[in-house]
Amino acid sequence: MGLTVQSTGTGALKEMFEVELVSPDDIVVALAGNPNTGKSTVFNSLTGLNQHTGNWPGKTVSNAQGKFSHGNKGYVLVDLPGTYSLLANSVEEQVARDFICFGKPHATVVVTDATCLERNLNLVLQIMEITNKVVVCVNLMDEANRKKIKIDLIKLSDLLGVPVVGTTARSGKGLNELKDMVEKVAGGKINPTPMQVNYDEILMNAIEEVEPYIQDLVGDQLNSKWIALRLIDGDKPLLVSMDEFLNIKISDDKTLLSKLENAHIELEEDKIYLEDLRDRIVSNIVKTAEDISSEIVSLDNKSNQLDRKIDRVLTSKTLGIPIMIALLGLVFWLTIEGANFPSAILAKGLFWIEDQLTVFFVWLLTPMWIHDILVLGMFRTLAWVISVMLPPMAIFFPLFTLLEDLGYLPRIAFNLDHFFKKACAHGKQALTMCMGFGCNAAGVIACRIIDSPRERLIATISNNFVPCNGRFPTLIALASIFIAGAAGAFSSVAATFSVSAVIVLGVILTLFISKLLSKTILKGLPSSFTLELPPYRRPQIGRIIVRSIFDRTLFVLGRAVAVAAPAGLVIWLMANITVADASMLTHCAQFLDPFAHLIGLDGYILMAFILGLPANEIVIPILIMSYMSTGSMLELSSLSEMKQLFVSNGWTWLTAVCMMLFSLNHWPCATTLWTIHKETKSWKWTWISFLVPTVTGIVVCFIVAQGARFLF
Amino acid sequence: MDNGLISLEKLSLGSIGRVKELITEGVARRRMLDLGLIHDTIIKPLMKSPAGDPIAYEIRGAVIALRSEEASKILVEKAQLN
Numbered sequence: 001m002g003l004t005v006q007s008t009g010t011g012a013l014k015e016m017f018e019v020e021l022v023s024p025d026d027i028v029v030a031l032a033g034n035p036n037t038g039k040s041t042v043f044n045s046l047t048g049l050n051q052h053t054g055n056w057p058g059k060t061v062s063n064a065q066g067k068f069s070h071g072n073k074g075y076v077l078v079d080l081p082g083t084y085s086l087l088a089n090s091v092e093e094q095v096a097r098d099f100i101c102f103g104k105p106h107a108t109v110v111v112t113d114a115t116c117l118e119r120n121l122n123l124v125l126q127i128m129e130i131t132n133k134v135v136v137c138v139n140l141m142d143e144a145n146r147k148k149i150k151i152d153l154i155k156l157s158d159l160l161g162v163p164v165v166g167t168t169a170r171s172g173k174g175l176n177e178l179k180d181m182v183e184k185v186a187g188g189k190i191n192p193t194p195m196q197v198n199y200d201e202i203l204m205n206a207i208e209e210v211e212p213y214i215q216d217l218v219g220d221q222l223n224s225k226w227i228a229l230r231l232i233d234g235d236k237p238l239l240v241s242m243d244e245f246l247n248i249k250i251s252d253d254k255t256l257l258s259k260l261e262n263a264h265i266e267l268e269e270d271k272i273y274l275e276d277l278r279d280r281i282v283s284n285i286v287k288t289a290e291d292i293s294s295e296i297v298s299l300d301n302k303s304n305q306l307d308r309k310i311d312r313v314l315t316s317k318t319l320g321i322p323i324m325i326a327l328l329g330l331v332f333w334l335t336i337e338g339a340n341f342p343s344a345i346l347a348k349g350l351f352w353i354e355d356q357l358t359v360f361f362v363w364l365l366t367p368m369w370i371h372d373i374l375v376l377g378m379f380r381t382l383a384w385v386i387s388v389m390l391p392p393m394a395i396f397f398p399l400f401t402l403l404e405d406l407g408y409l410p411r412i413a414f415n416l417d418h419f420f421k422k423a424c425a426h427g428k429q430a431l432t433m434c435m436g437f438g439c440n441a442a443g444v445i446a447c448r449i450i451d452s453p454r455e456r457l458i459a460t461i462s463n464n465f466v467p468c469n470g471r472f473p474t475l476i477a478l479a480s481i482f483i484a485g486a487a488g489a490f491s492s493v494a495a496t497f498s499v500s501a502v503i504v505l506g507v508i509l510t511l512f513i514s515k516l517l518s519k520t521i522l523k524g525l526p527s528s529f530t531l532e533l534p535p536y537r538r539p540q541i542g543r544i545i546v547r548s549i550f551d552r553t554l555f556v557l558g559r560a561v562a563v564a565a566p567a568g569l570v571i572w573l574m575a576n577i578t579v580a581d582a583s584m585l586t587h588c589a590q591f592l593d594p595f596a597h598l599i600g601l602d603g604y605i606l607m608a609f610i611l612g613l614p615a616n617e618i619v620i621p622i623l624i625m626s627y628m629s630t631g632s633m634l635e636l637s638s639l640s641e642m643k644q645l646f647v648s649n650g651w652t653w654l655t656a657v658c659m660m661l662f663s664l665n666h667w668p669c670a671t672t673l674w675t676i677h678k679e680t681k682s683w684k685w686t687w688i689s690f691l692v693p694t695v696t697g698i699v700v701c702f703i704v705a706q707g708a709r710f711l712f
Numbered sequence: 713m714d715n716g717l718i719s720l721e722k723l724s725l726g727s728i729g730r731v732k733e734l735i736t737e738g739v740a741r742r743r744m745l746d747l748g749l750i751h752d753t754i755i756k757p758l759m760k761s762p763a764g765d766p767i768a769y770e771i772r773g774a775v776i777a778l779r780s781e782e783a784s785k786i787l788v789e790k791a792q793l794n
Contacts, residue, residue, distance in 0.1 A: 085746040089739055116773045119748055275737060282745040286753075290772075311768070311775075312759055320762040414777050418763030421779060427766070528740050528782055530747065533768055533775040 026074040027186045030100055032127060033111035034120050035082035036534050038139040041169040042111050043079045046179070070179040078105065084119070086126045087235075087282070090451060094237050100130050101222065102245035106186035107133045109178070114144035114151055114166070115535055117297055121289035124160065128194035129226040134162045135181045142168040143537060148300035156296045162192040170540060197288045199229070202270050203280060206232055209263040213256060217248060231256075232263050233277055307536050311411070320415045327408075328503065331399045333496040336476055339391035340492075346390065350383035377572030377625075378565045384621045385564040388473045390557055396469065397548035400437065405539040409434050413531055416507075420526075423511045424518035426455035427529050429462075433510065436466035438552060440668055441675040443468075448679070452527035457685060458514045460676055464668045464693045465510040467503065469556055470616035474663045475499050477620060481643040482656035498660075506664050509700075513692060521688070559671070560617040567611065567618045571625045585626055599698055600658030600705030602650065609662065614670050619663070654708050658701045665697030718790065720755065721767060721783035729755045729788030736785040744786065748772040755788060 033039040047066025064079040080099055081092035100108050110127055112120035117138065128134050138153060157164035163181045167174030184190040199207070207228045214231075215224040230238050239251040250256060267277065313319060354375060361371040403409065409431055417427030428450050436443030443463040450456040467475060479498040480491065518524065574585040582590075585607070592610075593603030604626045612619035624642065627649050646655075667690050668676070677686040723729045731753040734741055748771055749755070756770040766777040778786075 087742065087746070089742045089746065119772050119774050122746075122748065275741070278742060279745065279750070282742075283750040286745075286748050286750050289748075308758060315759055315761055315768075317760070317762050317764075414761050414766065414768065417766050417777070417779065418761060421765070427777075427779075526779075526781075528743065529766070529777075529779045530743065530782065531766070531777040533777060535775075 026076050027106045027182075028104070029075055029077050029182055029186065030080055030103065030105035030108040031077055031111065032080045032096055032100065032108055032123065033082055033137075034084055034113065034123055036532065037082070037111045037113040037120065038169050039079065039082055039111045042109075042137060042139060042167065042175075042178075043077060045169045045172055045175055047077055068179075071183055073183065075182070078103070083123065085122060086130070087233075087278075094241075097130070097238075098241050098245070100127060102241060105131075105133070107135060107182050109135045109137050109182060111137045111139050114138045114140045115147055115149055117151060118289055118293035121292055122285055125197055125285050125288055128160070128162065129197065129223060131223075132162070132192050132194050133185050134192060134194060135178065135185055136160060136162055136164045137174075137178055138164060138166045139169050140537075141166045141174070142171070143535065146538070147304065147535075148302070150298045152296040156292070159195060159292050159295065161194045163190060170543070196225075197285050199284050200280065202267065202272060203229070203277075203284070206263040206267050209266060210256075210259045213259055217250060217253075217256070218242075218246065221246075229281065231260055232267075233281060234274055304535065310536060311533070314408070314411050315415055324412060324415060325500065325504070327403070329496055329500045331396065331403075332476075332499050333492060334399060335392050335396045335472075336480065336495050336499070337492045338395045339476075342391040342394075343387050346387035347383070350387055354379055354383065372576075373569060373572055378568040381564050381568030381571070381618070381621045381625065382561060384624070385560050385617055386557070388477065388620070389470075389560060389617055390553070392472060392476060393469060393553045393556060394549060396472070397438070397552045398545050401544045401548040401552075402539055402541075404434075405537065405544060407534050407536045410531060410533050414533060417529065417531070419511050420514070421529075423515040424524065424526050425458050425511075425514040426450045426452065426527065427531055429455070429459040429510075429514070432459045432463060433466045433507070436463045436468060438469055439556065440464055440466070440468045440672040444672060444675045444679055452524075454518075454522050454524045455527060457680065458517050458522055460679065461517060461685070461689045461692050462510045462513045464672065464689070465506045465513065465665065465696075467506060467664055468616065468669075470560065470669065471663050472499075473617065474620050475502055475660055477642070478656045478660050478663075481640070481646075482651075482653050502660055502664055505661075509665065509696060513696065517692075560615055563615040564618045564621065567614065567622065568625070571611065571622055575625065575628075589626065598705065599662070599701035600654055600708075601662060601701070602655070604649070605655070605659055605662075609666055612669075613667065616663070616669050654705060657708075658705055661704060662697050662701050665693050665700055667694045716789060717787040719784045720757075720769070720778070720786040720788050721765075721780045723755075723757050723788055723790065725757050725759065727757070728791045729757075730791045731755055731786060732789050733787040734785060735787060740782070740785070744782070747774075747776055749786060754791065755786075 031039060031043055043064065043066060047068050066077050066079070068075050068077065078099065080096040083090070083093045083096050086093055086097040086100075099105070108127060108131055110120075110124050112124060124134070124136055136156070138151060138156070141151075144151060151166070153164050153166050163185060165174055165178045165181050167178055169175065181190075185192060207225055210228040210232060211224050214227050218224060218227065227238070227242075242248065242250050264274075267273075272280065314323060357375050357379060358371065361375065412434065413427050413430035416430045420427050420429055429447075431449065432443050432446040435446040440463050443466065444460050447456045447459045447463070450459055476495065476499060479495040479502075483494055483498045571585070574588075575583050577584050579587065585604075589603030589607050591603070592606045596603050596606040605623060608619045608623040608626060611622050624645065627645055667673075673686055673690060676689045677683065680686065717732050718729075720729060731749050731751060734744055734749065736744070753772065758768045758770050758775060760767050761777070766779045767783060768775050768777045769783075
């Protein structure tokens with residue numbers, strides 16, 4: 001079914017090779033590193049860009065390039081995918097390797113994690129085999145200090161033979177030094193002589209068999225010894241890349257093939273076959289890293305004890321999942337409780353502005369219908385979207401970012417993996433779902449962290465079962481007025497409880513649908529699963545607030561506003577253009593009504609969802625406008641007025657429940673669909689992603705509505 | 713197993729294992745090697761997830777969670793605490 005690597009990601013990665021230079025003198029710097037070493041933070045600090053950061057491996061899923069200048073020279077920084085190795089086990093590794101090898105960067109910065117240096121050195125050693133223009137950046141020095149891990153950077157530099165700079169990128173410490181070093185290495189003022197991995201004698205003999213010939217072919221532009229070993233190891237992608245980037249037809253060079261054959265025969269005489277060969281190569285690299293690490297890192301035995309203690313509680317058998325749900329509830333409670341007051345203030349302010357606008361239009365003597373379209377149609381919708389959405393987002397996003405920065409999300413994936421395994425899905429799907437809380441389009445992009453194409457599609461199709469930020473206001477508003485309304489003093493607790501229940505239902509549906517897909521159109525067994533649980537990091541509260549408000553809240557709000565204004569216009573027109581003594585809006589609603597009634601909704605609600613395709617945020621505003629005979633919204637300064645409006649249109653608690661359920665399960669918004677198409681490059685999977693939640697929603701709402709009507 | 717090797721998921725929390733053999737091939741084996749799981753590597757089970765699977769292990773200073781399917785392919789020898 002076309003589930004190839006090519007169809008699901010390589011294209012996007014290849015774009016990286018198109019480095020945009022402002023002037024030909026610009027210096028190209030590659031930024032490599034293990035996942036979750038703070039590579040994105042280094043990138044952001046150097047370039048001033050806002051690549052998403054967070055404490056979980058793999059969150060950087062798109063490739064970024066950024067510019068900075070230093071010492072009157074321009075630099076282009078290319079952020080490579082985070083990888084543990086460059087032995088081309090995955091597309092990311094191949095792309096990172098190809099860029100360092102053939103992209104001709106003037107220097108390569110390898111970002112490493114000071115708290116886990118030994119493992120990071122693996123990649124450093126592999127990169128130093130390809131190029132000598134390496135600067136090692138030992139990041140997260142503050143975390144290492146906190147954990148009493150001491151690193152002898154000078155000795156490390158001596159041992160490696162390349163410059164080493166210690167940094168704490170999030171506070172900007174050491175970055176100037178890093179830039180200086182990059183300048184020196186790129187400009188040739190320092191010519192590093194990297195140490196080489198000590199391969200054992202048998203491997204060295206095999207290398208010598210092939211190396212001289214490769215030297216003849218590629219000259220000095222690449223490390224022929226390294227290429228020899230890669231080719232002996234059977235690295236076919238490297239051959240293909242060499243053909244492509246060096247313009248030499250090397251992949252069917254007869255002499256080379258026979259030399260490789262000879263090397264293999266020699267190895268086999270020593271009883272070393274292809275599988276053992278890879279073991280030996282990796283073992284040599286890992287041992288070299290171990291040796292270096294033992295000389296320069298001094299660990300306090302208690303270094304990680306606090307982390308382990310926290311982990312034992314957060315992932316414990318009895319408390320792990322309850323704590324997770326309690327944290328979720330706490331986040332929603334703070335959001336709901338905290339948003340009430342600022343929402344009311346905002347609404348008051350915005351409707352005061354509306355009054356002034358009306359005065360202004362009257363003074364201008366504009367025709368009434370222009371005033372109605374602009375003020376009652378567009379401005380009111382905007383005002384509603386802003387006053388209802390901004391406060392919860394400004395509370396929810398920082399709280400969520402806090403959990404993300406602490407490193408809690410991988411623990412969620414760890415706690416839930418068992419259920420995903422049962423559903424034949426990937427444990428990292430829990431991470432993509434977490435991203436979906438913010439925005440389903442972001443969640444779909446995050447699915448790139450799942451290697452297996454089958455499991456990635458499952459995660460993509462089911463991502464919509466996590467309610468995104470655009471749907472929270474709907475859920476919160478409905479829960480607040482119809483469910484919490486009856487609970488008196490505990491109203492915000494009741495609202496929290498019902499919103500949390502909807503989300504838990506979303507998770508259950510995700511698992512169920514994943515299982516269903518695994519048994520039908522996406523048959524297969526779970527692929528291998530390894531998940532790194534990174535050390536907890538102390539979050540920087542100030543930075544979190546600034547970042548989540550500017551990067552996320554304002555971005556999402558901006559999109560909502562951009563959609564809400566024109567939507568307000570369309571609704572106003574539909575409600576005011578009359579065909580055969582009823583408005584167009586009424587005609588459409590009446591047409592949808594019989595079906596909508598079956599699933600516990602009414603024609604106006606269903607139409608609000610349909611018209612809300614561009615963005616879920618505008619579903620409630622559309623609905624409110626539709627219920628008004630004039631087609632423009634009431635001044636809804638309080639939720640109780642909204643309740644009155646709904647009740648007078650025939651709503652019961654069942655309507656509210658069904659609308660909440662349908663909000664959880666219906667087609668993804670247009671942005672998400674577009675993203676799914678871009679990621680899967682297939683209309684088929686886009687359609688399936690449209691249909692699966694829609695059908696689920698119709699079925700769930702039908703059962704609930706019919707069941708309730710039968711029972712009560 | 714007869715040679716004193718046990719598969720990793722059977723190693724109890726708090727004990728220490730020494731990797732002796734990987735009984736898997738191809739990409740899965742390469743991924744394990746990338747984690748640094750070469751011959752004689754020390755591996756420590758740290759904690760179980762609420763359902764008992766996956767289990768998180770300390771490998772060369774990093775904490776890695778492995779499902780029982782993966783862990784069962786790693787044969788270890790129980791090592792002495794020191």
